Amino acid sequence: MLRENYATWHCGAHEISLARPRIMGILNVTPDSFSDGGENLDHDAAVARGLAMLDEGADIIDVGGESTRPGHTPVSSEEEAARVVPVVRALVEAGAVVSIDTRHADVARMCVRLGASIVNDVTGFTDPEMVQVAADTDCGCVVMHWNREGLGTHVARRQVLLDESRPAGSALPRPAASQHRFTLPDQAPVMRQVMGFLGDQARTLMRAGVSRERICMDPGAGFDKFADEDVVIQRATRSMVSMGYPLLCAVSRKRFVGALSGVTDAAARDAATAGVCISAIENGARILRVHNVAEVAQAVNAYWAVAHKDARQGFVSLGSNVGNRVANLARAAQLIDEIPLTCVVSVSHAYETEPAYGIATPVANAVAEIRTELHPLVLMGKLLEVEDQLGRIRPKGEKDDAPRPGAKKPGSGPRTIDCDLVWVEGETHAGARLTLPHPRLGERDYVIVPMEDLMHDPERFLAHAGIAVTPRDERVGHVTADLGEVAWE
Known part of the structure; x- marks a missing residue:
């Protein structure tokens, strides 16, 4: 903290x-x-x-x-x-x-x-x-x-x-x-x-x-x-x-x-x-x-x-199911590191994960640990710009890969990159644009497992933050393979 x-x-x-x-x-x-x-x-x-x-x-x-x-x-x-x-x-x-x-x-x-x-x-x-x-x-x-x-x-x-x-x-x-x-x-x-x-x-x-x-x-x-x-x-x-x-x-x-x-x-x-x-x-x-x-x-x-110097710890879930997926994750981490008043501390390995929330094909996922001094909503806007830079196409009505308050429906389209702000230290927020902590964070195997590369015990960390973590066999988007290091630096 x-x-x-x-x-x-x-x-x-x-x-x-x-x-x-x-x-x-x-x-x-x-x-x-x-x-x-x-x-x-x-x-x-x-x-x-x-x-x-x-x-x-x-x-x-x-x-x-x-x-x-x-x-x-x-x-x-x-x-x-x-x-x-x-x-x-x-x-x-x-x-x-x-x-x-x-x-x-x-x-x-x-x-x-x-x-x-x-x-x-x-x-x-x-x-x-x-x-x-x-x-x-x-x-x-x-x-x-x-x-x-x-x-x-x-x-x-x-x-x-x-x-x-x-x-x-x-x-x-x-x-x-x-x-x-x-x-x-x-x-x-x-x-x-x-x-x-x-x-x-x-x-x-x-x-x-x-x-x-x-x-x-x-x-x-x-x-x-x-x-x-x-x-x-x-x-x-x-x-x-x-x-x-x-x-x-x-x-x-x-x-x-x-x-x-x-x-x-x-x-x-x-x-x-x-x-x-x-x-x-x-x-x-x-x-x-x-x-x-x-x-x-x-x-x-x-x-x-x-x-005010006010750096906060945060985690961004990264996902790609189009093109060179691991390269997309690496490029996203590089662009996040370029966001003003924000830096990437470390990035987990990339993992192959089962499709979830209506997505048709397997996804390469990773988690980036960041430090940021931006307001979460400002940071969220910058993350959407990263998605745009990497060619993310959002079908009309698609807001995210899982429903949030105010979202019209789950997205199921292909994406070169998905940058999902899932947790920021000391921040809770509700809204269609951003919900913190992410309402489905605790059920996502493709977030919990990569976080194990970044800290000793993510389940305990999240529980301390008030986030209930689902037992592994009941999670969605299960990890099926380790795709190796994400070479972002």
Whole structure:
């Protein structure tokens, strides 16, 4: 294992590695959310959007059925459930890590029973019933700060100073000679309130039996806070991280982001959102809740690759059943070694294997061990380019040699090369484009046997990674012969 940062957020059946930033995609199933209301109110449209966000780089999908924008109209728990339950159910079935954004305990409990892994409570678990939901389940808990009376420190302070400097009968304020002006309010009183609340609620959860590893903090950007206060809070990110809980940055398209960037239209604030997110990451935040997953993922992946040394171990399964098959495997390994921020460490022998998943002829297979600093989805795109360079032809509808979530059907056509990313250290992902670990890794003899050339005990290694390995006689694609070394160097 190469990772130096082993921080994790425990969320139900998932342990989310925080060794790199994670993206939580916002899926509002509402008619009145401030920037995307009505776009995903139809259940099918909402599910499709959630699945698309997974392929764009989302690690978590946060499903909400009630708008919390200023002036919103509260909805009943029954109405909220009708909006979100079908969407949560479908996304969980697709393998997604789902968060339910709700203040209703009955909706939270229902969605967790359906498989949602996280409860994102905008009221910060101030409702004892919501605390009980957390105690009765193993979900991750997002504690958000929302002082409905408002912090108001900056405006109140300025108003006092103006009042004190205004002579009787004066129509306009006159600054006092000794008045000191500051662009932002004092950080101390703002952060005492925000961090005090978050700490108190975390302790409330822990007293109820919720483990510390399940709790995440959200300072609640935009929730009855002035823009100046939001900036003060963002600048105190490092202090909030020092509390010892994962920190969520939920600034997407908020009013203060518009104030900083000069952009009035909320939906046009994605670039500015990415800028604030990168600042938060640099100061220790590791979960980013955003609307535009693709744009923020692109910015964050580029920033992280340049700013942080973060090499991960990975394995790529290689297969060929056309032409000089072993030579195809060798050339694929050479091209993978040329991918930026990626290198091939070693390649197993090539093995003759029985046809599997509808393939008509025997296949030459090998496994390459790699190190990479690319995001898995970026790396997957590069592996597809390797396939293209070697003349891989994909019949319409073919996505892979075995079905994955979202794939239309198993492929059975000949291929000069198949580059299958099967495992990356610390990474789990669901989506039609990439699923990690590969959902059929443990049943593939043509992967397990070549891995024996790369490590002492691949079955134990995979079991430690949570991957069940099928007994050899029950596997598919059995190895029938050793074809020798793959001369890739």
